Amino acid sequence: KMAVSGSANPQEHWSGRAAFILAAVGSAVGLGNLVRFPYVAGETGGGAFVLFYLVCILFIGLPVLCAELMIGRRGGGSAVAAIARLSKSEGKSGIWTIVGWLGMISTFLILTFYSVLAGWVLHFVLLSIGDLAGAIGENGLGAISSPAFEAMSKDDISSQLGELLTQPVRMIIMHGIFIIVTIAIVMRGIKGGIEVAAKVLMPIFFILLLALTVSSLINGDAGAGFAFLFQPDFEKFGAALSDGSILLDAIGQAFFSLSLGSAMMITYGLYLSREDQIPGAARAVAFADTSVALIAGLAIFPIVFAAGLNEAAGFSLLFNSLPLAFHQLPFGGIFAIAFFIMTLFAALTSSIALLEVTVAIADGDVDVDPAKRDRRRVQGAIVIGLIAFGIGVANALSQVSGVETFFNTWHPLDFIPLFEGLVLLDLIDQLTANILLPLGGFLTAIFAGWVVSGSAAREELNFNSERTFKIWRFLCRWVCPLFVGLVLVYAAIIAPM
Numbered sequence: 407k408m409a410v411s412g413s414a415n416p417q418e419h420w421s422g423r424a425a426f427i428l429a430a431v432g433s434a435v436g437l438g439n440l441v442r443f444p445y446v447a448g449e450t451g452g453g454a455f456v457l458f459y460l461v462c463i464l465f466i467g468l469p470v471l472c473a474e475l476m477i478g479r480r481g482g483g484s485a486v487a488a489i490a491r492l493s494k495s496e497g498k499s500g501i502w503t504i505v506g507w508l509g510m511i512s513t514f515l516i517l518t519f520y521s522v523l524a525g526w527v528l529h530f531v532l533l534s535i536g537d538l539a540g541a542i543g544e545n546g547l548g549a550i551s552s553p554a555f556e557a558m559s560k561d562d563i564s565s566q567l568g569e570l571l572t573q574p575v576r577m578i579i580m581h582g583i584f585i586i587v588t589i590a591i592v593m594r595g596i597k598g599g600i601e602v603a604a605k606v607l608m609p610i611f612f613i614l615l616l617a618l619t620v621s622s623l624i625n626g627d628a629g630a631g632f633a634f635l636f637q638p639d640f641e642k643f644g645a646a647l648s649d650g651s652i653l654l655d656a657i658g659q660a661f662f663s664l665s666l667g668s669a670m671m672i673t674y675g676l677y678l679s680r681e682d683q684i685p686g687a688a689r690a691v692a693f694a695d696t697s698v699a700l701i702a703g704l705a706i707f708p709i710v711f712a713a714g715l716n717e718a719a720g721f722s723l724l725f726n727s728l729p730l731a732f733h734q735l736p737f738g739g740i741f742a743i744a745f746f747i748m749t750l751f752a753a754l755t756s757s758i759a760l761l762e763v764t765v766a767i768a769d770g771d772v773d774v775d776p777a778k779r780d781r782r783r784v785q786g787a788i789v790i791g792l793i794a795f796g797i798g799v800a801n802a803l804s805q806v807s808g809v810e811t812f813f814n815t816w817h818p819l820d821f822i823p824l825f826e827g828l829v830l831l832d833l834i835d836q837l838t839a840n841i842l843l844p845l846g847g848f849l850t851a852i853f854a855g856w857v858v859s860g861s862a863a864r865e866e867l868n869f870n871s872e873r874t875f876k877i878w879r880f881l882c883r884w885v886c887p888l889f890v891g892l893v894l895v896y897a898a899i900i901a902p903m
């Protein structure tokens with residue numbers, strides 16, 4: 407069995423199934439799970455959102471994930487090239503490459519604010535290292551066993567992010583360092599860069615996350631945390647039906663968290679070898695990603711409630727709440743360092759994926775000779791990374807408090823009801839997660855369900871029963887496009903008017 411072009415595809419592959427899964431999970435698990443999920447859940451009131459979210463993962467995320475991996479592997483080449491080739495082999499027009507271009511725009515835009523938030527994480531890594539080092543300097547090595555931030559009051563601790571937001575220069579430096587590390591890894595390519603990063607970083611991440619969640623459940627208000635996340639509020643259900651916003655938030659978060667609708671999984675699917683089973687890989691990625699989001703919720707909300715913090719505090723939730731937990735924990739200093747490093751690692755394996763989508767497109771197509779291609783990858787990573795850094799500076803300045811920076815008072819899309827009052831960073835976040843990614847997913851599902859022939863899809867996906875294949879195809883043809891399309895039109899256009 408030969409793919410359309412897979413046989414002639416000289417690109418580097420993952421070294422195996424485990425490597426692919428780690429890299430794909432690495433891309434999926436990130437600030438979306440640790441920072442964005444708690445934030446969206448907090449703002450929309452918890453249980454009802456979480457329920458919709460799980461439904462979206464199962465009936466929309468999973469089928470679209472299979473579709474993206476299928477398109478990537480079968481098409482071969484960057485997201486744009488893969489779609490072009492697949493359309494051609496089905497005798498369809500090249501118009502569908504728009505899915506690849508749209509994905510490129512989305513991932514690039516996400517990178518411009520993702521790296522700013524990751525810069526905040528880096529700041530907290532340094533902050534907690536500095537705190538522990540200070541404590542050891544004062545009280546000797548025994549200080550290791552004491553809680554974090556001992557010298558600070560609770561109010562001081564939960565205003566650390568607020569502090570950072572008054573220091574634009576520091577924020578930009580942290581953002582810059584993070585982008586440079588991302589560029590350095592993507593430059594090295596699939597096996598030498600992306601894969602090594604995922605193999606080292608992801609296992610450490612999982613161990614730390616579990617340790618932390620256990621300690622949060624013990625030290626925080628576990629009951630309130632569970633109730634918030636898992637007890638659907640039926641009033642919210644009603645409200646959601648009238649303005650559709652929870653539905654759109656849930657869809658947007660599902661796409662963002664699984665890195666879907668952005669051609670990213672098409673890009674990684676390219677490097678998947680023919681022996682790997684796509685449905686199994688997709689299931690593993692979706693399961694890991696969803697578990698991490700829920701577990702992160704259980705690591706954060708018990709502390710938020712125990713400390714009386716505001717659960718709808720936006721992106722700052724993680725940064726304000728967890729340091730308080732470490733403040734009450736023996737060996738808290740060590741935990742704080744470990745946690746923020748883990749978050750940084752998770753962010754890094756995602757930002758790599760974000761940059762890779764555009765670099766793969768800029769990289770040229772399969773017939774360029776390998777030496778040239780390596781050079782183009784290096785140049786592409788640097789140039790694209792630096793442009794993202796530049797736009798990211800504006801994003802960072804839009805978050806500054808206390809000083810006027812132009813960007814923190816600039817509301818570029820204020821005339822659109824959906825985006826009213828949002829500064830640049832929040833605007834790009836909403837625009838990508840709630841509009842562009844669902845739109846990309848909508849088009850991807852239609853492409854996979856209607857444009858790609860049943861026989862090609864069946865062969866590529868190789869489900870273990872014809873029935874599962876039929877269900878997948880039905881979801882791609884009807885359920886995803888109709889559900890996502892209706893929610894988009896209703897929540898984004900009709901309801902805000």
Ligand code: PFF
Pocket residue numbers: 433434435436437438439513516662663664665666668670671756757759760
């Ligand atoms: N899935 C990542 C997260 O949850 O943090 C974010 C992301 C990475 C979105 C890569 C899109 C993407 F292509």
